[in-house]
Amino acid sequence: xxxxxxxxDSGVGGLTVAKEIMRQLPNESLVYFGxxxxxxxxxxxxxxxxxxxxxxxxxxxxxxxxxxxxACNTASALAREELEExxxxxxxxxxQPGAKMAADSTKNNKIGVLGTExxxxxxxxxxxxHKINPEITVVSKACPLFVPLVEEGLIExxxxxxxxxxxxxxxxxxxxxxxxxxxxxxxLLRGVIGREMGEAVKLVNPAYETxxxxxxxxxxxxxxxxxxxxxxxxxxxxxxxxxxxxxADSVLPCHVDxxxxxxxxxx
Amino acid sequence: xxxxxxxxDSGVGGLTVAKEIMRQLPNESLVYFGxxxxxxxxxxxxxxxxxxxxxxxxxxxxxxxxxxxxACNTASALAREELEExxxxxxxxxxQPGAKMAADSTKNNKIGVLGTExxxxxxxxxxxxHKINPEITVVSKACPLFVPLVEEGLIExxxxxxxxxxxxxxxxxxxxxxxxxxxxxxxLLRGVIGREMGEAVKLVNPAYETxxxxxxxxxxxxxxxxxxxxxxxxxxxxxxxxxxxxxADSVLPCHVDxxxxxxxxxx
Numbered sequence: 001x002x003x004x005x006x007x008x009d010s011g012v013g014g015l016t017v018a019k020e021i022m023r024q025l026p027n028e029s030l031v032y033f034g035x036x037x038x039x040x041x042x043x044x045x046x047x048x049x050x051x052x053x054x055x056x057x058x059x060x061x062x063x064x065x066x067x068x069x070x071a072c073n074t075a076s077a078l079a080r081e082e083l084e085e086x087x088x089x090x091x092x093x094x095x096q097p098g099a100k101m102a103a104d105s106t107k108n109n110k111i112g113v114l115g116t117e118x119x120x121x122x123x124x125x126x127x128x129x130h131k132i133n134p135e136i137t138v139v140s141k142a143c144p145l146f147v148p149l150v151e152e153g154l155i156e157x158x159x160x161x162x163x164x165x166x167x168x169x170x171x172x173x174x175x176x177x178x179x180x181x182x183x184x185x186x187x188l189l190r191g192v193i194g195r196e197m198g199e200a201v202k203l204v205n206p207a208y209e210t211x212x213x214x215x216x217x218x219x220x221x222x223x224x225x226x227x228x229x230x231x232x233x234x235x236x237x238x239x240x241x242x243x244x245x246x247x248a249d250s251v252l253p254c255h256v257d258x259x260x261x262x263x264x265x266x267x
Numbered sequence: 268x269x270x271x272x273x274x275x276d277s278g279v280g281g282l283t284v285a286k287e288i289m290r291q292l293p294n295e296s297l298v299y300f301g302x303x304x305x306x307x308x309x310x311x312x313x314x315x316x317x318x319x320x321x322x323x324x325x326x327x328x329x330x331x332x333x334x335x336x337x338a339c340n341t342a343s344a345l346a347r348e349e350l351e352e353x354x355x356x357x358x359x360x361x362x363q364p365g366a367k368m369a370a371d372s373t374k375n376n377k378i379g380v381l382g383t384e385x386x387x388x389x390x391x392x393x394x395x396x397h398k399i400n401p402e403i404t405v406v407s408k409a410c411p412l413f414v415p416l417v418e419e420g421l422i423e424x425x426x427x428x429x430x431x432x433x434x435x436x437x438x439x440x441x442x443x444x445x446x447x448x449x450x451x452x453x454x455l456l457r458g459v460i461g462r463e464m465g466e467a468v469k470l471v472n473p474a475y476e477t478x479x480x481x482x483x484x485x486x487x488x489x490x491x492x493x494x495x496x497x498x499x500x501x502x503x504x505x506x507x508x509x510x511x512x513x514x515a516d517s518v519l520p521c522h523v524d525x526x527x528x529x530x531x532x533x534x
Contacts, residue, residue: 036311037311037315039310043507043510044304044507045507047506048304048505048506144415144418144419145412145415145416145419148412148415151411158429159426159429159430162425163426166426238315239311239312240311240312240315265532
């Protein structure tokens, strides 16, 4: 099926998920929406995140998408059920594939989850992990400074090492052996996080797992684009095209030459 | 005149301005609006900040306010003119009073300005300072990590000292002798900033200067509440009452017992 896949995020972070989809599904066209006017979602209430996510999905439906990928951990945690009720096409989130991979990876049944305040408060990773295996112990930690650090470009920096050390202190005490990087920006800090946790801890990047799940789902439902189709990518934001394009160019393998601003509150 | 004053901010930071107004104008009633659903404004475009600010002012007008205080440096920098065109009551911003105080304080005509990305990019402090005195040299610096640090409670902390040191490096090179804390959260870091800059540098808190300007303006226009009136405070937000109340209680001298969530997009 030649229709595009709708991918959305609170801002630019979801481009890391879009990138994995482009890599694993090179024939699929994408319509990406980043809610750059109302970013971040990680400190907002369920009610507000649901409202914003529904507006975005209403917009994506006007683009005739065949499936929706919630490329934002917070929206996945807070709005997935509401979005599934809203539309009759498949909805994939980033939390379930990440949780499944973490459960498959752990040997001592001790898993860490890093995320935004709202994701951690929602308890969604615990819920999925305990559905898979009730024996798993989950240690989760909100890391509100990670996104601003990445956006300041402090990826490999003494300040970032200090902050990572502070946030991961408890994780180390609990001797977890798998750690979910449960916010789209966090995999960009995987170097520092990996050194802090040590090689014995498997870092789980939900973006990679999500693209894998999406591929399986499209195949099962017979929705894959034909191998002959050439992928087209369209980008929409609610604010600030220049900043979006500069971040996109640093993340994506292909240059973003056009991005359209839309009035998302109208959807 | 007994009508309330409307005070708004992108979130909770403007409460530091509300606090100064309560202190300097104890008879005045206030209606405070914090746009907690769409916070922060500091990384957003002029168009979006204007749109959001207009919606808020439309809401405040339904509360029959006699004057508006833009208690947010970014909204002051980007939306003041548009808001003045929108309403026929006085509009006070936080930038002009802060700039005036800095110009009054400097002896060597070298002034530093710290603010959000959008405030610094707008060049608004330079504009006002050069109107007062074209001889003044202005060094400005966006400090995007300050707000998340304050919201993480890292007020007096080694990490905060490191980050402050990094951001203020240029300011020290230029030997400024007055420094505007040009974002409502920044005065909460005044201890660390003051130690870093040294005693010779005067730190300017626009909140204090804004309340003083407001008082003068109300007196001139004969809009002051009578000395017999008892101030009433009403709080409105666009999201997350609990977080708002907990921050308000840490900033304001009086407990906030009621806060109402409104759908700001409808205004």
